[in-house]
Amino acid sequence: MEETKHKTIPFKDTIEVKHIIGKKVNSKDGKVLGKVKSVHIHPKNLTVEGVVVDSGMFEVDQYYGRGYIETLNLEGVVLSITPVSEFVGNDVYDPTGKMVGKVTGINRAKQTNTLISIKVKSEDSGEDILIASDYIATIGDKTLMLKEAFDP
Numbered sequence: 001m002e003e004t005k006h007k008t009i010p011f012k013d014t015i016e017v018k019h020i021i022g023k024k025v026n027s028k029d030g031k032v033l034g035k036v037k038s039v040h041i042h043p044k045n046l047t048v049e050g051v052v053v054d055s056g057m058f059e060v061d062q063y064y065g066r067g068y069i070e071t072l073n074l075e076g077v078v079l080s081i082t083p084v085s086e087f088v089g090n091d092v093y094d095p096t097g098k099m100v101g102k103v104t105g106i107n108r109a110k111q112t113n114t115l116i117s118i119k120v121k122s123e124d125s126g127e128d129i130l131i132a133s134d135y136i137a138t139i140g141d142k143t144l145m146l147k148e149a150f151d152p
Contacts (some may be wrong), residue, residue, distance in 0.1 A: 015074060017041075023076030025053045025064075027083060029141075036077055037061060051077055068113060082139075084108055084115045091143045092120050092131070094150040099123045103144065118144070 003011050017039045025033045034055040040063075042049045050065040051072070062083070070080040084106050092100040105119035115133040122129050137147040 015072070019074055020072065020076065023074070025051065025077045025079065027079050027081065027086065028070065029082050031082070031086065033062070033079070033083065033086075034059070039072075048072060053077075081113050084113055087115075087118060087139065087144065089142075090139075092118070092146065093143060094146045094148065095137070096149050098150060100146065100150045101129065104128065 001011075005011070020036050020039055023036050025036055027033055034053040037052040037054040039051050040049045041047065048066055048069070050063055051069065053062045053064065055062055062085075064077075064079055064083075068079050068081050070078045087103050087106055090103045092103060094100055101120040101123045103118050104121045107116040107119070108114055109116055115136075117130050117132045118136070120129045120131055121127075131146070135147050136144055138145045
């Protein structure tokens, strides 16, 4: 093959998009979020702008912009974040160890990964509780811990 280029990386160091389609997409903590459905390129800058992730048959596809992409290579894509949508289904505890409930929904700032609040189905009453992100102390693999004791 004959190359014609101007001030770019060597051809051997580039990646063909077709080799990334169908590869795994992982969150920063290693959880597989799905497979690459498509890669989106800026029409003028010719830079990767984001990827669409096929999240599975019963899930909504997700788009992650380049600001959330840590690496993109022949193995797939690794994000620089854990998407806040992954918190749905997690248990919520207060600092005394009392289970408050399960996360049933999240509210985020526009289309960013910035968490504003979580909706929790109360373990005691079965009612929905809205908890602002300021009251969340830590977020673990399958749990969220609140900063203060929860008293309904």
